[in-house]
Amino acid sequence: MAKTIQNLPGTLIPQVSKELFKNRGGDSVFEQTKLRRKLTKIIADTELGDDRGDICTDPTHKHPREWHHGVSYPESGGVFVYHLSFPYPEKGTKDDTMMMSIQFVKRVLINWLKFLSYKWTLLAFSLIIFFPWKYKIKIVERFITSWLNYAGLVDNQGRHYILEKRYYSLEGRELMKGMEVFFTEIGLSVADQLSWTITAIVDNDSAYYYRRGDIMSEASKENFLKNPSKELSRLLQIFAERESRPHMVEKFKTLALPIKLALLHPRVKKAFKKSIESMDFNNLGLDEADQYHVRTMSDYNFFGMTHTERINKWPLEQHTLSEIIW
Numbered sequence: 001m002a003k004t005i006q007n008l009p010g011t012l013i014p015q016v017s018k019e020l021f022k023n024r025g026g027d028s029v030f031e032q033t034k035l036r037r038k039l040t041k042i043i044a045d046t047e048l049g050d051d052r053g054d055i056c057t058d059p060t061h062k063h064p065r066e067w068h069h070g071v072s073y074p075e076s077g078g079v080f081v082y083h084l085s086f087p088y089p090e091k092g093t094k095d096d097t098m099m100m101s102i103q104f105v106k107r108v109l110i111n112w113l114k115f116l117s118y119k120w121t122l123l124a125f126s127l128i129i130f131f132p133w134k135y136k137i138k139i140v141e142r143f144i145t146s147w148l149n150y151a152g153l154v155d156n157q158g159r160h161y162i163l164e165k166r167y168y169s170l171e172g173r174e175l176m177k178g179m180e181v182f183f184t185e186i187g188l189s190v191a192d193q194l195s196w197t198i199t200a201i202v203d204n205d206s207a208y209y210y211r212r213g214d215i216m217s218e219a220s221k222e223n224f225l226k227n228p229s230k231e232l233s234r235l236l237q238i239f240a241e242r243e244s245r246p247h248m249v250e251k252f253k254t255l256a257l258p259i260k261l262a263l264l265h266p267r268v269k270k271a272f273k274k275s276i277e278s279m280d281f282n283n284l285g286l287d288e289a290d291q292y293h294v295r296t297m298s299d300y301n302f303f304g305m306t307h308t309e310r311i312n313k314w315p316l317e318q319h320t321l322s323e324i325i326w
Contacts, residue, residue, distance in 0.1 A: 104154050242300055
């Protein structure tokens with residue numbers, strides 16, 4: 001019996017049959033498209049004008065001239081996605097294919113950092129510590145430039161994922177400013193591009209955004225200035241206690257190790273403290289809207305409270321952000 005040839009969603013292009021591929025699991029791009037339809041249904045099924053109001057009643061992010069189908073792009077910065085049944089908007093873009101590009105770039109970086117954190121790799125490259133600083137930074141910049149070239153290739157040849165700076169969250173823009181100061185101080189000529197690309201990866205990924213905000217809510221500017229490595233270890237310990245997925249803990253440990261090792265160098269430590277000084281910690285951490293969205297999420301102990309403790313304090317409503325998050 002002949003099989004019906006399907007087209008790629010939204011196109012007239014024939015879709016290659018799964019039987020032709022070595023790996024025949026679900027296609028993640030199309031799976032995310034299904035999640036988008038679920039989000040659309042949740043919004044469509046929500047009654048307008050209930051006791052929580054509709055999308056235009058939030059006084060904090062009211063920009064009538066900039067509405068685009070429930071999404072606000074205010075001049076003050078950021079992207080706000082309004083769900084009809086929530087009293088607060090969700091931050092960040094919700095473009096499925098854009099997230100796929102972010103995943104590609106993020107995975108390459110994580111794999112490279114895992115390789116560099118391997119004990120035998122560290123031993124093999126240990127002689128670098130005896131090089132003059134100008135040669136150390138050239139080696140580091142060569143590595144970073146290779147990754148940035150790949151990130152740029154994905155942005156140009158795949159789905160664009162690097163936004164203009166103003167469209168990142170307030171916290172994202174604050175961290176971007178701090179990173180740019182740090183990278184400039186240690187002598188990287190790609191400081192702006194590097195800080196921009198890192199922000200593109202971590203600010204639009206909901207799993208990273210909310211976890212980062214929870215940890216930054218615990219961060220102390222005073223502690224960072226007094227002993228950066230100790231404060232980083234403290235925050236990593238808090239994250240390990242709150243995260244339910246071991247692979248996420250290992251991922252953050254992988255990211256933290258190169259930073260902690262670099263902080264042993266006086267010049268890096270001085271640059272790190274200068275970057276901390278440049279940031280307004282009042283712009284970091286979960287704000288009131290973020291706290292509303294995460295209070296019923298079950299895969300992480302936000303605020304240091306278990307899911308059960310949060311559900312008892314904030315009973316479930318008709319649906320939660322965890323039902324539509326991806």
